[in-house]
Amino acid sequence: MLAGALESERVSHAYLFHGPEGTGKRAMAISFAAALLCKEREAGRACASCNSCERVRKLVHPDVHFLFPAPGDTNEDVFAERLQILGANPYETTDFERKPVLNSSGRASGKRVIYSVEHIHKNVHRALGFTAVEGGYRIVILSDADRLMVQAANALLKILEEPRPRTVLILTTEQPDQLLSTIRSRCQGIRFDRLTDDEIVTALEKRNDIDAASAAIYARMADGSFSRALDLAVSSDLIELRSNVVAFLRMAYACKAPEVVNYAEELQRLSREQLRFFYRLLLLWLRDLLLQKILGDTARILNVDQADAIRKFVANLPHANIESMIEAVEEAHRLVDRNINSKLGLMVLATTLSSAMRGEKSSPLVTSLSASM
Numbered sequence: 001m002l003a004g005a006l007e008s009e010r011v012s013h014a015y016l017f018h019g020p021e022g023t024g025k026r027a028m029a030i031s032f033a034a035a036l037l038c039k040e041r042e043a044g045r046a047c048a049s050c051n052s053c054e055r056v057r058k059l060v061h062p063d064v065h066f067l068f069p070a071p072g073d074t075n076e077d078v079f080a081e082r083l084q085i086l087g088a089n090p091y092e093t094t095d096f097e098r099k100p101v102l103n104s105s106g107r108a109s110g111k112r113v114i115y116s117v118e119h120i121h122k123n124v125h126r127a128l129g130f131t132a133v134e135g136g137y138r139i140v141i142l143s144d145a146d147r148l149m150v151q152a153a154n155a156l157l158k159i160l161e162e163p164r165p166r167t168v169l170i171l172t173t174e175q176p177d178q179l180l181s182t183i184r185s186r187c188q189g190i191r192f193d194r195l196t197d198d199e200i201v202t203a204l205e206k207r208n209d210i211d212a213a214s215a216a217i218y219a220r221m222a223d224g225s226f227s228r229a230l231d232l233a234v235s236s237d238l239i240e241l242r243s244n245v246v247a248f249l250r251m252a253y254a255c256k257a258p259e260v261v262n263y264a265e266e267l268q269r270l271s272r273e274q275l276r277f278f279y280r281l282l283l284l285w286l287r288d289l290l291l292q293k294i295l296g297d298t299a300r301i302l303n304v305d306q307a308d309a310i311r312k313f314v315a316n317l318p319h320a321n322i323e324s325m326i327e328a329v330e331e332a333h334r335l336v337d338r339n340i341n342s343k344l345g346l347m348v349l350a351t352t353l354s355s356a357m358r359g360e361k362s363s364p365l366v367t368s369l370s371a372s373m
């Protein structure tokens with residue numbers, strides 16, 4: 001659609017790319033900017049290799065301005081650092097909301113991540129007010145546009161009401177309904193849908209050189225978001241955590257209290273995010289057990305490299321009630337957010353799983369957890 005607009009010279013002054021996180025809104029905005037400025041454009045698409053394309057991709061082109069909402073006291077160096085990362089990989093998580101501190105999964109500073117009216121005046125007015133440095137389009141990409149404060153939104157509205165020739169403003173957002181309707185109505189909306197697991201797997205394999213088996217697991221957990229899949233792939237040691245999952249199940253089955261306590265203590269050291277990841281891996285493992293049990297070797301299991309272990313597990317535990325095991329883990333996963341002592345949670349879970357693996361009836365996790373407190 002965007003290529004068609006370029007071909008027919010019917011480019012809008014403003015676009016609103018909206019859709020869930022990790023579906024390529026920013027990457028598409030950068031790619032469209034490249035196409036707008038490319039000297040070797042073909043069929044409305046950027047050549048991706050000329051000097052102009054190269055500079056747009058790296059976000060160093062003087063006529064392309066990429067903006068993030070940010071805490072009020074953010075200085076230029078901090079913006080520059082994030083732009084550089086985004087220029088290297090347009091799918092990287094670089095916004096201040098999800099990554100308050102780079103290279104860390106640290107929690108937000110509590111400062112509000114916004115566009116102030118000064119930010120809009122300084123960056124949008126200035127960028128679109130002058131003539132283009134290189135004589136083509138001038139483009140502003142305003143990511144997470146739902147973070148416009150009222151005054152900033154009004155300042156932006158003025159620009160949208162009187163667009164200069166050969167200027168393009170691209171807004172991106174996950175929450176279009178948070179924007180002023182007067183802004184929405186002046187933009188051409190383009191919706192971005194969640195990606196399929198297959199699309200994510202292909203992208204992880206091609207772009208990030210991740211093996212198919214791991215890619216399938218990340219894709220499954222990413223819920224249609226490529227950037228989340230990428231975050232998982234970069235930040236977690238999947239293989240190590242998964243071996244913890246298997247060890248945890250074995251230990252739960254063996255039901256040796258001291259070992260379970262030791263293990264729970266070890267896992268207690270995981271961050272909340274890692275613990276969540278651990279539980280999700282455990283769920284995927286149980287899902288595979290269930291599939292294997294029902295469908296036998298025709299099952300399309302996710303942990304493909306562990307097919308043997310899964311087969312043995314199912315064969316050795318003919319009475320296991322896998323559905324109740326899944327319920328217990330889902331409950332434990334939910335409890336992570338409720339500040340339940342993680343060691344206690346793991347110990348109760350181990351007990352519940354142990355009975356379920358033997359096909360014994362067990363009380364739901366919450367009941368046993370509150371009974372043990």
Ligand SMILES: [Zn+2]
Nearest residue numbers: 038047050053
């Ligand atoms: Zn080009």
